[in-house]
Amino acid sequence: MDLQLPPTLRQLRVACSQCNLMELCLPVGLSEEDVARIEELVGTRRKLRRHQSLYEARMPFQALYAIRAGSFKTTIVLEDGREQVTGFQMTGELLGLDGISTGQHVVSAIALEDSEACVIEYARLEALAREIQGLQAQFHKVLSREIVREQSVMMLLGTMRAEERLAAFLLNLAQRFAARGFSGTEFRLRMTREEIGSYLGLKLETVSRTLSHFQEEGLIEVQHKNIRLRDRERLRGLIQAPLSH
Amino acid sequence: MDLQLPPTLRQLRVACSQCNLMELCLPVGLSEEDVARIEELVGTRRKLRRHQSLYEARMPFQALYAIRAGSFKTTIVLEDGREQVTGFQMTGELLGLDGISTGQHVVSAIALEDSEACVIEYARLEALAREIQGLQAQFHKVLSREIVREQSVMMLLGTMRAEERLAAFLLNLAQRFAARGFSGTEFRLRMTREEIGSYLGLKLETVSRTLSHFQEEGLIEVQHKNIRLRDRERLRGLIQAPLSH
């Protein structure tokens, strides 16, 4: 079996058709036949240990990456060194879209845990998208979905208060875990308070305090990185009715 | 002449090849021949008066819009009524990308002044992108550029202070005016203080105060909506060195 081979030789024959992430990834909505053709797209897979990067800002862009296992964060840095997390990505999600624009990556993608990603060479993807209409359509949707996601983060950063941001964040995570067949009520955070804060435009102390506060209110249970949602409805209510207006 | 005809009959024959926005719009980098084929893409143009919307959130998505004249803002609203401006768009820029994801628009696009947009039916665009490689490549770049733009807004909202946000905003506007052949030093804001504030995650009073402050410092001259940049370098410096660290 593959697992017996030394790591460098593990250029596993990738089979999208065998992958349980199909309905979250690029092949969504494609016929069996088309999925078969897509498999030629994915050349290799890359395994990463925690803290390793899939790509770094300013590196030339050549490929997109579909997360097969694990999770990542993407970060952008200003010249003065300030850094911000722009997103957290889970299995089935596509990384690297930022590089298409200029041919250079603008964010870095860093594994939050030991992870694995399918390498999708971009030139091949473009070529195949011209042939397979469904692939083209799906790819455009993925791009557009990222635009929409970022817009809702802008909304969060621009108009929400600390409590609302955290509530929105937890509910979003829950929903994504659920979509992957995991519990949407009990899960483990893969990122630190500081990373959460960076993503939400808050300091880590504020994240910590707010989580504690949620716990006191009976909204959630927190124990380190383990989260349990106890009252989803009230959490949701927090977002819609900040304090009274 | 066209101008004599009643508005409803003004389905002008559009000619991308004649449009001075070519190098800012979709046809970038295409051969003459390909540009000719692209022209069949743009069916009609739409004229809008100030405050009219090109499309509204929740409306079905069918077309993208290339701004031919004027300018727009895009806004997203939460259920509780809170609204945020997610972007300001100028000539040559593409509107409607948010709709691809779900087939429904998620933001509304509203004209900041009397404006005109070319209607690009999306189904046709996808079809043509499959045939013209350069068009496909350019379209993907436009999508990716929007992702990158939003990331830098996230950075701005997440880590920058009021002064830095305003400085970044003014410099960005200046650069875009310059790219269109207008002065990058003296220009007229098309949006209100409130709209600027909404975009930057600030209240209108803060925007007003900060602009006044910039003026006292000799960085800019403000007179209502007219802006003149007096010291670009110091403005730029504001962004990179927030206060000392």
Next chain:
DNA sequence: CGTTTTCGTTGATGACGGTCAACCTGTCGT
């Protein structure tokens, strides 16, 4: 053309979240 409304400026005050600091706990590396 005058009136009304929208838009912008400036001031006084206060709240939310940032900052600094001390301490604790769990995890990672050797």
Next chain:
DNA sequence: ACGACAGGTTGACCGTCATCAACGAAAACG
């Protein structure tokens, strides 16, 4: 298994920006 260190919690204090308010000016309206 142990120690060092990263990660997390909590408290006290403070700064930035929001809020409330009053006023002024420009633009939109009939």
